[in-house]
Amino acid sequence: MPLDYPIATHTLSNGLRVVVSRDHTVPTVTVNIWVGVGSRHEQPGSTGLAHLFEHLMFQGSANVAEGEHFSLLMEQGGTLNATTWFDRTNYFETVPTGALDLALWLEADRHGRLLEAVTQANLDNQRDVVKEEKRQRYDNQPYGTAIADLGALVYPEGHPYHHPTIGSMEDLDAATLADVHAFYRRHYTPGNSVLTLVGDISPEEGFAAAERHFGDLPERPSTRQEPLPQLSPLTDAPRTDRSEDVPNDRLYLGFRLPVAHTPEFLACAVAIDALGSLTTSRLYRRLVRVEEVATSVSGASLGLVDGASLGFLGIDVAESADPHAVELAVCAELERFAVEGPTEVELESSLADTERSWLEALAGHQERADLISHYTLLHDDTEHINTYLDGVRQVTADQVREAAARWLIPDARATVAFRAVADEATEVVA
Secondary structure, three states, X not given: OOOOOOOEEEEOOOOOEEXXXXXXXXXXXXXXXXXXXXXXXXXXXXXXXXXXXXXXXXOOEOOEOOOHHHHHHHHOOOEEEEEEOOOOEEEEEEEEHHHHHHHHHHHHHHHHOOHHHOOHHHHHHHHHHHHHHHHHHHHOOOOOOHHHHHHHHHOOOOOOOOOOOOOOHHHHHHOOHHHHHHHHHHHOOHHXXXXXXXXXXXXXXXXXXXXXXXXXXXXXXXXXXXXXXOOOOOOOOOEEEEEEOOOOOEEEEXXXXXXXXXXXXXXXXXXXXXXXXXXXXXXXXXXXXXXXXXXXXXXXXXXXXOOOEEEEEEEEEOOOOOHHHHHHHHHHHHHHHHHHOOOHHHHHHHHHHHHHHHHHHHHOHHHHHHHHHHHHHHHOOOOHHHHXXXXXXXXXXXXXXXXXXXXXXXXXXXXXXXXXXXXXXXXXXX
C-alpha cells in the first residue's frame, strides 16, 4: 500500500520554501528548518564556520537575549536542538500548538536578524565552546576521529568532504568577526532554506504563519554551490593506522559511493546491509558467529550530494584475533559478494529492514519533518517520504551485485585501523 502523508508546499516572495504536513493526532507542531550550508560550503583556510553558527544561533539575536531561545520554548513545554552536517545545518523544535507563533518568531529573528548579537566577545566565547566539543567528541573519545580519518582518505585534498564538519581549530582561531558576519550573510538567506511544519496545523494556517514571521526577511542573491562531478571508486586502498588507548582493536573500511538519491546509491546501501549492517549479514555470520574473530560488525551508507557519498564497515576485533587476518577475511567476503551478489534472503532482509526503519522514522513528527526538509532542500523532492519505499522495492539482486562489483571491492577501500595500546598515541599514514 503506497504511503500518502499529506504534503502542501508554498514559496514566499523572498524565496523561502515552506512545507506543511498536517497531522492532528497530538496537539503539537514540529518546526524544522534546513539551511543549505554545511562543511562542504567552507573554503580552505576557513573551515568550521558552518558548525560554529550552529552554536551562535542559540546565543541571541536582534530581539532575543542570550539563552532566551532555549528558555522561552522550554517554558512552553517545547524541545529543541540543531545539528551540522556536510551538506546542511538544521534547526528544530517541537512545541504545543499554542506556542507555534513563538517558535516561528524566534526562528525568524535568528535566521534574519542574528548579527546584532554576534559580537567579538560572543564569537570568542563560542570558539572556546567548539574547541571543548572537539576535545570531548573527537580527541578524547575512543575512535572519535574515525569518520574524519575516513573522509581524509576517501576524498582527495581540496574536496568539499575532505575535512570534518567540526573544522580546523586553527581556521577558527584565524576567523575574524568580519569573516563570520560575511559567512552568515552569504548562506543564511530565505532562498537557501526550507521551513517544514508537521503536526496540528492546516496548510493555510502554516503558510500564513510563515508569511507573518518570515515574509519580511529580505531576499538575497542565490549562494547555491554546484556539486562536483561524480568521483570514481578508489583504486589504491589508502590507509591510516592508529595506536591508541581504545577498548579493543577496531577496523573501519570506507568506500566512495554514488551520490545520494540515485538508484546506484540505493543498490550500494543494500549491499552494505547484506555485508555488514544486519545481524544476518555475511560478515556478522562469518566473523562473529562462526570464526569468533570479531565481537561486532556494523555498516552505514551516508548519502551526500557533492561528488560522492560515503559508505563504511566497522569491525570490532576480538581480543585474541589478528586484525590483519580479520581485514583479509573482510576483503575475501567483498570479493565473493562482488561475484555472487546477495542471496534472496539477504536481499529480502535488507529491504525489510529498510522499510521498517523508514516507517518508524515517519511515525514521529520530528523525524518526518526532518526527512521532508532533507529531500526538499537537497533534492527538490518534497514527496520523497511517500515514494522512497517504491524505489526500494524495485532494487534487484543484479543491481546490488553490479554496484558492489564497482564500488565495494578490496582495492576501492580506505582503511582506518585502531590498535589498542596503553602507550602514548602514535599515527602512521600510508
